[in-house]
Amino acid sequence: MRKINEIFYSLQGEGFHAGTPAIFIRFSGCNLKCNFCDTQHESGELMSDKDILQTIDGYPANMVILTGGEPSLWIDDLFIKQLHQAGKIVCIETNGTRSIPASIDWVTCSPKQDAPVLLNRMDEVKVVYTGQDVSPYLELPAQHHYLQPCSCKNTKEVVDYILAHPKWKLSLQTHKLIHIQ
Ligand SMILES: C[S@@+](CC[C@H](N)C(=O)[O-])C[C@H]1O[C@@H](n2cnc3c(N)ncnc32)[C@H](O)[C@@H]1O
Ligand SMILES: Nc1nc2[nH]cc(C(=O)O)c2c(=O)[nH]1
Ligand code: SF4
Numbered sequence: 001m002r003k004i005n006e007i008f009y010s011l012q013g014e015g016f017h018a019g020t021p022a023i024f025i026r027f028s029g030c031n032l033k034c035n036f037c038d039t040q041h042e043s044g045e046l047m048s049d050k051d052i053l054q055t056i057d058g059y060p061a062n063m064v065i066l067t068g069g070e071p072s073l074w075i076d077d078l079f080i081k082q083l084h085q086a087g088k089i090v091c092i093e094t095n096g097t098r099s100i101p102a103s104i105d106w107v108t109c110s111p112k113q114d115a116p117v118l119l120n121r122m123d124e125v126k127v128v129y130t131g132q133d134v135s136p137y138l139e140l141p142a143q144h145h146y147l148q149p150c151s152c153k154n155t156k157e158v159v160d161y162i163l164a165h166p167k168w169k170l171s172l173q174t175h176k177l178i179h180i181q
């Protein structure tokens with residue numbers, strides 16, 4: 001059984017795949033407590049893999065995004081294998097502090113201050129920018145390095161930083177701009 005906060009269908013709002021229809025599986029709980037976290041993830045119900053797969057089967061997209069909370073607390077090789085057998089491309093949103101199954105197709109690592117990154121394979125880095133020194137995160141081995149405004153509030157500050165440090169790209173939380181989940 002895996003503790004699920006919510007399962008919903010929307011567009012990936014952030015990062016490289018922004019605009020892509022995806023089924024979100026939001027797991028409960030996290031090993032960090034970021035003061036800016038925009039998600040109430042603690043509540044949830046234990047679901048069997050059969051029930052999870054049956055729920056996602058009701059949506060037409062082939063992309064699944066594992067998020068939370070911190071999805072690495074709840075997933076294993078068997079879970080990813082079952083999603084693949086259901087024909088899904090599996091993406092994860094993780095804070096990068098815990099290991100994850102190697103079979104995941106797309107890894108978004110969002111490192112947090114004072115929480116060392118343990119992952120050594122990732123496709124994109126996506127840092128919530130609050131004025132901290134983000135230069136060490138450019139060393140993380142990803143194809144894409146994004147800075148994301150915090151709750152859409154400091155977009156100008158982030159744009160100015162990126163213009164001065166052009167190895168970064170902008171990730172907006174586009175779902176919040178168009179008022180979808
Ligand atoms: C809620 S987290 C869940 C996954 C994982 N725990 C993590 O932090 O990557 C999903 C994404 O939202 C970002 N995020 C959380 N709070 C935010 C906020 N207030 N503004 C912008 N992005 C935020 C996180 O950094 C992460 O990239
Ligand atoms: N539309 C939409 N896109 C997202 N991308 C990452 C999200 C997350 O909370 O992990 C998220 C989310 O909550 N909604
Ligand atoms: S690591 Fe992710 S889910 Fe956990 S508190 Fe931070 S932003 Fe929220």
Ligand SMILES: [Mg+2]
Nearest residue numbers: 038039067181
């Ligand atoms: Mg979100």
